[in-house]
Amino acid sequence: MTKNEAPFSNGTTCPIPISEYPHVLLAHGGGGRLSQHLIQKMFVPQFRNESLELLHDGAVLRIEADRIAFTTDSYVINPIFFPGGNIGELAINGTVNDLAMCGAIPRYLSVGFIIEEGFPMENLWRVVHSMQEAATSAGVVLVTGDTKVVDKGKGDQIFINTSGIGVIEKSVNIDPRRAAAGDAIILSGNIAQHGIAIMSVREGLEFETTIKSDTAALNSLVHRMIATCPDIHVLRDPTRGGVASSLNEIADSAHVGIRISEESIPIAEDVKGACEIMGFDPLYVANEGKLIAVLPAAKAEEMLSVMKSHPLGKESQIIGEVVTDHPGLVVMKTKVGGTRVVDMMSGEQLPRIC
Amino acid sequence: MRYVDEFRSRGAARHYAAMIRQLTTRPWTIMEICGGQTHTIVKTGIEELLPREISLVHGPGCPVCVTPLEIIDKAIAIASRDDVIFTSFGDMVRVPGSSKDLLSVKASGGDLRIVYSPLDAVKIAQQNPSKRVVFFAVGFETTAPANAMAVYQARKLGLQNFSILCSHVLVPPAMEALLSSESNRVQAFLAAGHVCTVMGFEEYIPLAKKYRVPIVVTGFEPVDILQGIAMAVKQLEEGRAEVENEYTRSVRREGNVPAQQLIREIFEITNRKWRGIGEIPVSGLGIREEYAEFDAEKIFNVQNISADESKVCIAGVILRGLKKPHECPAFGTDCSPEHPLGAPMVSSEGACAAYYQYRRFSAEPKEVREL
Numbered sequence: 001m002t003k004n005e006a007p008f009s010n011g012t013t014c015p016i017p018i019s020e021y022p023h024v025l026l027a028h029g030g031g032g033r034l035s036q037h038l039i040q041k042m043f044v045p046q047f048r049n050e051s052l053e054l055l056h057d058g059a060v061l062r063i064e065a066d067r068i069a070f071t072t073d074s075y076v077i078n079p080i081f082f083p084g085g086n087i088g089e090l091a092i093n094g095t096v097n098d099l100a101m102c103g104a105i106p107r108y109l110s111v112g113f114i115i116e117e118g119f120p121m122e123n124l125w126r127v128v129h130s131m132q133e134a135a136t137s138a139g140v141v142l143v144t145g146d147t148k149v150v151d152k153g154k155g156d157q158i159f160i161n162t163s164g165i166g167v168i169e170k171s172v173n174i175d176p177r178r179a180a181a182g183d184a185i186i187l188s189g190n191i192a193q194h195g196i197a198i199m200s201v202r203e204g205l206e207f208e209t210t211i212k213s214d215t216a217a218l219n220s221l222v223h224r225m226i227a228t229c230p231d232i233h234v235l236r237d238p239t240r241g242g243v244a245s246s247l248n249e250i251a252d253s254a255h256v257g258i259r260i261s262e263e264s265i266p267i268a269e270d271v272k273g274a275c276e277i278m279g280f281d282p283l284y285v286a287n288e289g290k291l292i293a294v295l296p297a298a299k300a301e302e303m304l305s306v307m308k309s310h311p312l313g314k315e316s317q318i319i320g321e322v323v324t325d326h327p328g329l330v331v332m333k334t335k336v337g338g339t340r341v342v343d344m345m346s347g348e349q350l351p352r353i354c
Numbered sequence: 355m356r357y358v359d360e361f362r363s364r365g366a367a368r369h370y371a372a373m374i375r376q377l378t379t380r381p382w383t384i385m386e387i388c389g390g391q392t393h394t395i396v397k398t399g400i401e402e403l404l405p406r407e408i409s410l411v412h413g414p415g416c417p418v419c420v421t422p423l424e425i426i427d428k429a430i431a432i433a434s435r436d437d438v439i440f441t442s443f444g445d446m447v448r449v450p451g452s453s454k455d456l457l458s459v460k461a462s463g464g465d466l467r468i469v470y471s472p473l474d475a476v477k478i479a480q481q482n483p484s485k486r487v488v489f490f491a492v493g494f495e496t497t498a499p500a501n502a503m504a505v506y507q508a509r510k511l512g513l514q515n516f517s518i519l520c521s522h523v524l525v526p527p528a529m530e531a532l533l534s535s536e537s538n539r540v541q542a543f544l545a546a547g548h549v550c551t552v553m554g555f556e557e558y559i560p561l562a563k564k565y566r567v568p569i570v571v572t573g574f575e576p577v578d579i580l581q582g583i584a585m586a587v588k589q590l591e592e593g594r595a596e597v598e599n600e601y602t603r604s605v606r607r608e609g610n611v612p613a614q615q616l617i618r619e620i621f622e623i624t625n626r627k628w629r630g631i632g633e634i635p636v637s638g639l640g641i642r643e644e645y646a647e648f649d650a651e652k653i654f655n656v657q658n659i660s661a662d663e664s665k666v667c668i669a670g671v672i673l674r675g676l677k678k679p680h681e682c683p684a685f686g687t688d689c690s691p692e693h694p695l696g697a698p699m700v701s702s703e704g705a706c707a708a709y710y711q712y713r714r715f716s717a718e719p720k721e722v723r724e725l
Contacts, residue, residue, distance in 0.1 A: 273355055278470075279702065329714070336367035336576040338399015340712040 016125045017041045024119040029149030042125065043145060046132040051143040059143035061108055065167035069104035071095060072163035080127070080157055083197045084212030087160055088127035090288060092134035093217045094239070095162040100222040101235040101291065103174035104166030106138065111145040111162050116155035127158065138217035140164070171230040176253035178233035183322040184300035185260065186293045188221065188307055189214070189315040190268045191243055192275060195285035199278065207277075211270055216289030221312045225293065228306045234294035237287070241345045244283040246292055247330045248344040258330040260320030260342070284345045294322060357603070361575030362398075370580035371403040377587045381407045383539050384586050385532075385675050387525060388546035389416030389703025390574050396708040398576040408583065411539070411675035414528050415546050417493040418445045418701035419673060420628040423661040425521045426451035429490055432519065432654045433459045433466055439482060441475040442490035444468045449697045452661045472504035472518070479508065479516035488650045491518040496548045498522055498639060499613035502620035505641070505648045517650040522639035523626055525549050526557050531634045533565040537676055542586040544572040544579065547601035552617075554609025558597045566595040573601040620645055629697060630663065630670025667696035672705055679709040686710060 018041050027034040044052055051059040073094050080087040092109065099106040111131070115124065135142055193214040200209045218237065225232060234254075238246040243265070251258045267282055275282045289312060295303060300318055307313035320332075330342040360366065386392055392412045395401060401410060414420055430451050433440035440456070447456040447468065460466040465485070469475050472489050479487035491501040501518060508516040525546060532538055545558060550571045558569045568589035572582030582600045589596060599605055617639070626638025641649040651657055663670075666684050671677045679685055679698070689695040691707060698704035 269355055276355070276358060334398040334576075335362050335364055336398050336400065336403070336580075337364050338402045338576075340397050340399050341714050343711045343714065 014129060016122055017045065018121055018125075021121055024115050024117065024121060024124060024149055026117050026149050026151070029115065029147050035147065038147065042128055046128050047135070047142040047145075049141050049143060051141070052145070059108065059110070061143065061165070063107070063165070063167060066170045067168040069099050069102035069166045069168055070163070071098040071102070072161065073098060074159060074161040076156070076159050077198070078156060079198075079201055080123070082201055082213055084193075085215040086127055086130055087158060088129075088131040089134035090213075090215050091160040091162045092131050092138060092140070093215050093288065095164040096138045096140055096217040096219055097237045097291075099164050099166035100217075100219040101174070101237050102166065102168065103172040103222070103226060103232070103235065104168045105223070106140045106164055106166040106219050108143045109135065109140050109162050109164045111142055111160060113145070113147045114155055114159040114161075115147065115149045116157050117149055117152040119157050124158070127160075134217065138219055169226075172226055172232075174232055174235050176234050176236070176250050179250050179254035179256050179294045179322050180233065181256060181322050181324040182297055183233055183294045184297040184318055185247075185258065185320045185322065186295070186300065186304060186307065187243065187266065187317055187319045188218075188291045188293070188313045189289075190266045190271065191238070191287055191290065192267060192271050192280075192282035192285035194288040195242070195280075196271050196274045198286075200274070207274070209270060209274060211268075211274060214287055214289035216312055218289065218291055218312060221307065221310045222291070224306055224310055225303060228303055229295055229299040231299070232293055232295045234292075236292045238290060238292055239288060240286050242282070242284040242286055243292065244281070244330065244342045245345050247342065250292075250294060251328050251330055254322075255327045257323040257326040257328070258320060259323050259325075259333070260330065261333045262335045263333075264317050264319045266315045266317050283342060297321065358575065361573070361577040363577065366577045367403065367580055370577065370584050373584045374408065374580065374587055375405045377584065377591055378405050378407050379591060381409065382541050382587060382590050383409045383411060384542045384544065384583060385411045385413045385540040386544040386572070386579070387413040387415040387529070388548070388574070389419065389701065389705065390548070391415075391544060391546070391572065391579060392705050393703060393708045394574055394576055394579055396712045400576055400579055403580070404583070408587065410583075412672065412678070412705040413543075413675060414532075414628065414631065414673040415494065415525065415549075416673075416698060416701050416703040416705070417497070417523065418449055419669060419697040419704050420523055420631065421446070421449070421492045421521050421697065422627045422629045423452060423663055424627075424659055425492075425519070426455075427659050427661050428651065428656040429519055430454065430456060430459055431656050431659060432488055432650060433464045435654070437486050439465045439467060439478060439485045439487045440490070441467045441469045441478060441487060443470075443492075445701050445703075446490050446492060448694070448700045450694055450700070472501050473507065476504050476507050476511070476513070476516055479513050480511065483515060486515045486517070486653075489516075489518045491520045491522065494523055494525055494546070494549050495553045495617070496546075496551075498617045498621065499552060499610070502616045505620045505645055506616065508648060509645070514647075517648045517653050518641070519650040520621075520639070520641050521626070522621065523628065524623070524637050524639065526561060527634050527637035528628065528631075529561055531631070531637070532674060533561070533567065535674070537674075540567070540675060542568040542590055543570070544582045544586065545569050547571060547573040547578070547604060550599075550601065550605045550609065552610050552613050554607050555597050555599060555605065556607060562595050562597050568595050569597045571597070571599045571601050571605050573604065628673075630667075630673050632670075664695050669696035669698050669706075672698060679706040682706070686714060
């Protein structure tokens, strides 16, 4: 299997709208006729909306809100097709999640493609199609975009940048500095799936497994959580660097200590096994569809049962609490009854996983 | 997960911790040989379960840590060549040499690849006939069979573009060097389970007798370590000095005989310099003359590179169990995983890295309230 094939198709049966060019050419990003062709035949019909159809230089949006959240992220994952997803839906879900972690309702996204010359048009189509599906399912609209094509060898198949805007309701005030002693910490499900799914298909390290990436848009879960307790103090999606790094960031921002219990951290058996074999600490392995919530302890049990009733939060667990001791440090009670520091990740455990 | 969960169970851990408390009547100092064991101890907080009388000191069994500086410099010299693909286990690439590490060779254009097995390096050699592929063969007896197999396979395949940069070390001579030193304070050893899986444990029997020191072959999970300590304390309290095997699910008395034969086929015993400790007689493995065509040191003519250790880093003292990482003045200040002065701060088996990662807030174990 070469790396340009798409072994993990999301089952799209729509025919590719551009058949005369089997590969992306430099001219597809040149601003001329081929660029127009690509936009009108592939992008506009997929992401159909008023703003995009104007083909203006930018989107003009009317947003009424108390506050808006604005975020951007670039996706350079390798391989671009992986068990459980591909770079396209990851680019939508990732930015939707960044907005949701601000407590915002995600509304509008932009997308920028940087494509390497010679990239199979078929693969671009699969990526674009799954972006459309992910955007529809998350309830966001792709209102503006850009495409550039770089010389062969100057990129790696395809890079995607997405930026997003979401609106924040008045009652919501999510801020990493608000983590306070006595708060409970809830994790929304099994950790380390995305990172291990990517490792399982990396060149030189292929191993047979059914582990799939957990990539998912978390905004509907967050919506329900905010309805249950508008006073959530912090939300974080533990992507690169995993749960350990997110907890360290929270402890650092709020100058508080965090104490977690190893026994309460949800992890699937197969993922645990893969981590054992490869020598990874699952606390540092990336997730793409999980969140960490810090909220007043009095609301924790109610929140847990609400999260467990959502499809993306079925395995939620209260994993620890915020404390006044050891500010800036995350300390874990181990299974055998000892304690250890859970440090920030040093260096890269897995290169280019999102 | 079977064979893992039962060796991490709180119930079993408490059982052995209670046994150790019951057995202990006076202070004992026990050294765990292997860096993997050190990490389990620090990562799971085992020392919090032990009575104050039991002092664990961390041994030299971290292959990355004891690889001499000049071998790293040799690796850097070879990896910097345009005609070379240099392959290594991930741990080695961030270990500081005299002026830089292997990762910075990659950043300046060298073809450095991290592999999970030396046989992957052989495969890379097959796929890249116009390049010379070198594998950085370091480690104790544990990795020696796989490295020997890579050379064996390369010869069988007729590969002329594959070689290894070899810096293998052996555990028993290092134990003997520690025991015969005047500054020794180790009264019992937890021997390294994986090394003994390959080599068996007969070669430890003369050591136990000569130095009157209990040696318990021990695994790597927290319950293994606690059981190993319990067995060592029992011997100490009863005045016995024998070799016992805690790690029975993996280690047999005679070890893995075919693996040993393969090691002897490719390697011969040689004197070896240990980083921070110095030269220990007959403590290493070198490539036999019959396989010299696979010896990167000879092929690339780097035998003459030599290097001096950092004056600040006390890695040698730590590797001999004379001091603990947090007793080093540079610990966590001038020396951290991002800016390591010595290898024990880099390696996933290094004692300094373990202390930095898992026990930075209090070097001495501290009681934390139950959640």
